[in-house]
Amino acid sequence: MAIGRDTNIKFIKGVGPAKAAMLAKLGIFTLGDLLEHYPRRYEDRSQLKPIRALADGELQTFQAIVGAVTDSRPRRGLTLTKLTVRDATGTAQMVWFNQPYVKKWFRPGMELIISGKVERRYGQVQVSHPEVEVVDGADLLHTGRIVPVYPASESVGQRWLRTLIRQALDAEGDRPEFLPPEVLAQHKLMGSRAALENIHFPADAAALEAARRRLVFEELYLLQCGLLYLKSLNRQEGAGIKHGPDDALVKKVEAALPFALTKDQRTALAEIKADMEDARPMQRLVQGDVGSGKTVLAAIALAKTAADGYQGAMMAPTEILAEQHCHTLAQLLAPHGVRIAALTGSLTKRTREEVLNRLRDGLVDVVVGTHALIQEDVIFRHLGLVVTDEQHRFGVRQRALLQAKGPTPDVLVMTATPIPRTMALTVYGDLDVSVIRELPPGRKPVKTYAVGGDMRARVYNFIVKEVAAGRQGYVVCPLVEESDKLEVQAATQLYEQLKGTYFRDISCALVHGRMKATEKEAAMRAFYGGEVKVLVATTVIEVGVNVPNATVMAVEGADRFGLAQLHQLRGRIGRGEHQSYCILLSDNQSPETRERLAIMAQVQDGFVLAEKDLELRGPGQFFGTRQHGMPDLKIADIVKDTGVLLEARQAAQRTVAAPGLFAAVRPVLGKRFGDHFGMIFQG
Numbered sequence: 001m002a003i004g005r006d007t008n009i010k011f012i013k014g015v016g017p018a019k020a021a022m023l024a025k026l027g028i029f030t031l032g033d034l035l036e037h038y039p040r041r042y043e044d045r046s047q048l049k050p051i052r053a054l055a056d057g058e059l060q061t062f063q064a065i066v067g068a069v070t071d072s073r074p075r076r077g078l079t080l081t082k083l084t085v086r087d088a089t090g091t092a093q094m095v096w097f098n099q100p101y102v103k104k105w106f107r108p109g110m111e112l113i114i115s116g117k118v119e120r121r122y123g124q125v126q127v128s129h130p131e132v133e134v135v136d137g138a139d140l141l142h143t144g145r146i147v148p149v150y151p152a153s154e155s156v157g158q159r160w161l162r163t164l165i166r167q168a169l170d171a172e173g174d175r176p177e178f179l180p181p182e183v184l185a186q187h188k189l190m191g192s193r194a195a196l197e198n199i200h201f202p203a204d205a206a207a208l209e210a211a212r213r214r215l216v217f218e219e220l221y222l223l224q225c226g227l228l229y230l231k232s233l234n235r236q237e238g239a240g241i242k243h244g245p246d247d248a249l250v251k252k253v254e255a256a257l258p259f260a261l262t263k264d265q266r267t268a269l270a271e272i273k274a275d276m277e278d279a280r281p282m283q284r285l286v287q288g289d290v291g292s293g294k295t296v297l298a299a300i301a302l303a304k305t306a307a308d309g310y311q312g313a314m315m316a317p318t319e320i321l322a323e324q325h326c327h328t329l330a331q332l333l334a335p336h337g338v339r340i341a342a343l344t345g346s347l348t349k350r351t352r353e354e355v356l357n358r359l360r361d362g363l364v365d366v367v368v369g370t371h372a373l374i375q376e377d378v379i380f381r382h383l384g385l386v387v388t389d390e391q392h393r394f395g396v397r398q399r400a401l402l403q404a405k406g407p408t409p410d411v412l413v414m415t416a417t418p419i420p421r422t423m424a425l426t427v428y429g430d431l432d433v434s435v436i437r438e439l440p441p442g443r444k445p446v447k448t449y450a451v452g453g454d455m456r457a458r459v460y461n462f463i464v465k466e467v468a469a470g471r472q473g474y475v476v477c478p479l480v481e482e483s484d485k486l487e488v489q490a491a492t493q494l495y496e497q498l499k500g501t502y503f504r505d506i507s508c509a510l511v512h513g514r515m516k517a518t519e520k521e522a523a524m525r526a527f528y529g530g531e532v533k534v535l536v537a538t539t540v541i542e543v544g545v546n547v548p549n550a551t552v553m554a555v556e557g558a559d560r561f562g563l564a565q566l567h568q569l570r571g572r573i574g575r576g577e578h579q580s581y582c583i584l585l586s587d588n589q590s591p592e593t594r595e596r597l598a599i600m601a602q603v604q605d606g607f608v609l610a611e612k613d614l615e616l617r618g619p620g621q622f623f624g625t626r627q628h629g630m631p632d633l634k635i636a637d638i639v640k641d642t643g644v645l646l647e648a649r650q651a652a653q654r655t656v657a658a659p660g661l662f663a664a665v666r667p668v669l670g671k672r673f674g675d676h677f678g679m680i681f682q683g
């Protein structure tokens with residue numbers, strides 16, 4: 001059988017089904033996966049020292065000749081194996097406990113390279129459980145070099161992995177060169193095969209550095225090529241809908257707004273309108289902090305597409321948010337004759353059918369919904385504009401699916417999670433960006449306090465006081481990452497407890513992700529209507545919920561949330577005329593936690609918090625682990641590799657602009673990022 005990258009790992013020599021199952025736990029299923037199982041770190045065992053010069057208490061490497069090997073049983077249940085080795089400068093003793101089998105590895109006169117922690121005892125050099133390798137002319141893998149340390153497990157050891165990967169490199173060593181020669185030359189990149197070799201078994205420190213740079217570059221370059229190509233496809237000249245200049249409907253909607261738009265809103269709106277009036281399809285992201293007023297821009301854009309006889313669709317990540325948008329749009333647009341419908345997972349079969357029919361027949365102008373919108377049976381008569389809210393909850397792929405419901409609709413993406421520029425380039429690399437930094441006038445910053453659990457009574461009594469003054473509030477339950485079910489349990493418990501104590505005389509309600517949609521809706525509606533004063537909730541309220549009368553929020557277990565997420569939560573208050581208060585409760589009072597939460601108390605700017613969060617938690621954790629649209633990066637770290645990212649993006653821009661160059665790269669994209677981009681690059 002021919003061995004290739006797609007070969008199942010169990011067919012590799014020395015693996016077999018049992019070992020294959022263990023490798024699967026490390027995410028290794030094929031030979032290709034094995035080759036891409038990059039080291040977690042390296043140990044420099046390349047500096048050989050004479051025995052006499054070995055430093056006490058440190059990890060050292062030396063070369064020596066085997067003398068005697070002995071076995072003894074000083075106590076019951078203990079075997080002691082001792083190996084004496086020597087070089088021209090002295091002798092040293094290797095020791096193993098309860099590993100009698102090591103004895104048969106050694107013959108007198110054998111030459112070894114040994115790495116381990118050196119202890120000097122009574123003038124004698126001793127190393128317990130050293131890493132030992134026989135010098136026999138073959139490449140050294142475990143000692144005498146810069147040694148890779150892999151993500152491993154109890155059943156998959158370093159030595160075994162190293163040997164296996166060495167073998168894989170020798171069997172399938174020929175790594176094709178995916179990068180165009182121009183790019184390689186211009187960015188002075190190491191060749192493909194050499195990079196793979198040196199990322200695993202670096203010749204020296206410089207080779208390791210060059211190999212890593214090459215692989216990081218490659219990964220980011222390919223991703224950028226994909227994103228930029230997507231952008232070029234979407235922005236093709238003449239392919240889109242050319243909306244007309246604002247007609248009477250748009251003017252009426254704008255004139256009826258209860259407030260004047262801020263300068264940033266006006267700028268973003270002008271950019272949106274210009275894109276819509278252009279013959280190329282719009283691909284625009286509006287990035288604005290919580291409460292900066294993005295929804296109203298979406299409403300105006302939707303009015304504009306309706307005015308021209310097209311349909312608009314707005315997709316939100318949660319039912320609550322979809323409901324709320326529906327409510328807002330109904331207020332802003334319905335009085336001017338725009339026909340609005342909701343499409344969520346909780347509709348009855350009959351209502352759903354009805355909405356689908358009206359959509360197909362063009363009897364609905366604007367539909368607001370959840371993921372339910374991208375289902376196959378949702379058909380539009382003439383989709384002109386797609387808006388996705390809180391885009392970080394959706395991937396490129398879901399956006400593409402909704403977009404595909406019309407020939408070439410304009411696309412507007414909104415996010416309240418301000419993301420750092422470098423991350424924006426990877427997540428939103430295919431979009432044009434408008435930024436709203438300014439908040440509507442008159443907003444008072446939310447006073448934020450980070451306190452320990454000993455303040456709990458005061459916190460809840462304060463909420464009671466705010467309610468007595470006519471305000472409303474939120475209690476956010478601790479995040480339980482591992483399980484939805486446990487989270488719901490904890491939330492229910494907290495709710496019962498509060499109702500039985502502090503909130504005895506206050507009407508409160510619980511909302512969480514596992515409630516029936518109708519129950520959730522009823523609770524939310526009562527909160528909107530002011531009948532419910534305190535909403536005890538999990539992070540389902542994280543995005544978009546808008547009740548200006550809510551002025552206080554207590555977050556339990558605040559240390560479990562990321563800063564960006566806390567900022568989102570805090571964005572639920574401070575939306576009205578009254579001073580608002582956010583209290584971050586945490587029983588974890590370690591200095592790091594205090595410091596992190598103190599940042600929340602000091603900083604109100606979501607962009608600044610996002611940068612901090614990315615710095616503190618790294619890109620993987622940034623959006624919370626549950627949902628995000630980021631592709632899986634194998635080696636690049638967009639926080640540490642910013643420099644390479646910018647270089648790779650420039651290179652990708654040149655590549656995508658040159659059809660000949662791009663043709664060479666294109667086939668690789670589907671393989672690498674197919675899941676992220678959908679079908680576009682497959683076949």
Ligand code: ADP
Nearest residue numbers: 259260261262290291292293294295296440546
């Ligand atoms: P977000 O950007 O978080 O989605 P919203 O669109 O929900 O923010 O707006 C937050 C609140 O601010 C809403 O109640 C909205 O009506 C109000 N708002 C939006 N723009 C302005 C403005 N220019 N002046 C005053 N209030 C505004």
Ligand code: MG
Nearest residue numbers: 294295389544
């Ligand atoms: Mg919003």
